[in-house]
Amino acid sequence: MKRKLLFGVLLLIVAAAGLTVLFQKQIGERLFAQGAASRIDNAGLDLGDGLHLILCGTGSPLPNPDRAGPCNVVVADDQAFVVDIGEGGARNLNLIGFDIASLDGLLLTHFHSDHIDGMGPLALFYWTQGSATAPLPLIGPQGVERVADGFNAAYALDHGYRVAHHGTDIVPETGGGLRAMPFAIGEQPVVVLERGGLRITAFRVDHDPVRPSVGYRFDYKGRSIVISGDAARSPMLDRAAKGADILVHDALQPGLVGAMTSALEADGQANTAKITRDILDYHASPEDAARSAQVAGVGRLVLSHLVPPIPNAFFYPAFIGDAATYFEGEITVGEDGMVFSLMPDTSAIKLGKRL
Template sequence: MKRKLLFASLALLVVGASLVTVFQRPIGEWLFARAIDARVGGNTMVLDDGLHLLLCGTGSPLPDPDRAGPCNVVVAGDQAFVVDIGEGGARNLQLMGFDIAGLDGVLLTHFHSDHIDGMGPLALLYWTQGTSTAPLPVYGPEGVETVIEGFNAFYATDKTYRIAHHGEEIVPPTGGGAQAMPFATGDAPVVVLDSDGLKITAFRVDHDPVKPAVGYRFDYKGRSIVISGDAAKSATLEQAAKGADILVHDALQPRLVGKMTAALERRGQANTAKITRDILDYHASPEDAAKSAQAAGVKRLVLSHLVPPLPTSFIYPAFLGDAKDNFDGEITVGEGGMVFSLEPEGDGIEVQERL
């Protein structure tokens, strides 16, 4: 009896598998339609009034399949700004349900390729999803004009294709591309924008030989977020971050990068090994970032632009090293999709994940 039941079960499995194979196409179309119906418009991000930080990319130029390039969004009430836009950042923002068409602009910390190479998809989505009649504003220190001029030239032909295909009502010819919004930098911090309760201040950071290089501080209704960009430890950054609720700081763990360098040398990849040695002097270690957060009296430290790539969270303690010994507050190893929300005039920080 048991043998007969076994054979019957196997027969049913074979028949079931055959039916699935025969009807795989209609089943697949039905599943896709259900998924799309749930996805389109069903994942829209809604944020209450307050100051919010979205991590849309926490990687670096080193290949990492799980992290987009450097990308942050700060939302203050009805205003929203992207800070740096690395490759894959726009994709993550869409997956997070963020309304790219509602952006007020982009803020660049400096012009390293990994901080600007996601500009194309972001500008395209800003234009097409919102029927924008003006280019995407891009704020940055001296030299941003040259970067944006080159970007617009690079995408000029693509723009003609979009207009010809979709029509001027969908993609107005006056939109598309980007518009440079330069500001001067000096020894003292400079207010880039002060509007509707939001003040954005740029300050110089140490990323030599990259100059200019700045970080940004956002102040809104008694809450504050500071983003370092790429920066070594410096008193200037610590002063700019005084009393901030969140400090987003780049982080490179020298011990782990040293292991990468040794492996590259063993395999005869001298050029790449030279680069991994060079990068040690213009990024902060997790320990240094923690010391800066402590000196500034920051509530929470978020590490981003992570070097080397971290394929699993199991490696996080090795990456952090002694950082937790240097900072009394909470340290978060940033991951794409994280959203930090700060209610007005409060002290709480709520965290959710959108990816």
């Protein structure tokens, strides 16, 4: 009896497999249509009033299939700003369900390639998804005009093709590209925007020889987020982060980078090994970031722009190193898709994941 039952089950499996192969095209079309409708219907990201941080990229120039280049979004009620846009950042924003057309601007901390090489797709989505009639505002320190001009020139032919193909109702000719909004930065912090209860302050950081190089602080309804950009530890950053709820700090683990350098040298890749040695002096270690967080009295430290690439969470303790001995608060190793929500009239920080 058991053998007959088993034989019957096997026949059903074989028959089902045969039918699947026979009707694979039709099944695939139906499943795709259902999946597309479901994903589009559930794509919206409703955060509510408060101050929110979305990590749309936590990687570095070193290849990592699980992390886009540096990318952050700060949302304050109906205002939203991207801070840096590395490769893959715009893709992640779409996957997260963020409405790129709703952006108020893009802020750059500095002009290293890995912080700007996602600008083209971001500006394109801003234009096409919302039929924007003006370019995406690009806010940054002196020199940001050259960056905007270069990207606009590179995408000029593409701009013409899209207008000709889709029409000006969908892609207005006056939209597309980037509009530079530079600010001067010296030793003192500078308020670069203040409206609707949101204040954005830029402050200089130590990323020599990269100058200008800044971080940003966002204050809204009693909550605050600080993004370091790329920075070695410095008193400037410690002061700017004073009392912040969240400090997002770049982090390089020297011990792990040293192991990578040794492997590169053993493989004869002298050029790349030289680069991995050079980067040690202008990024903070997790321990340095923890010291800054403690001195500034921040609520939570979020490590991002992770160097070297971390294969998975098993390696987080090795990456964090001794950072927990220097900071009494919570340390989070940032991952693409993390969403931190800071609501008014509370000190709580809610963490979610969208990827």
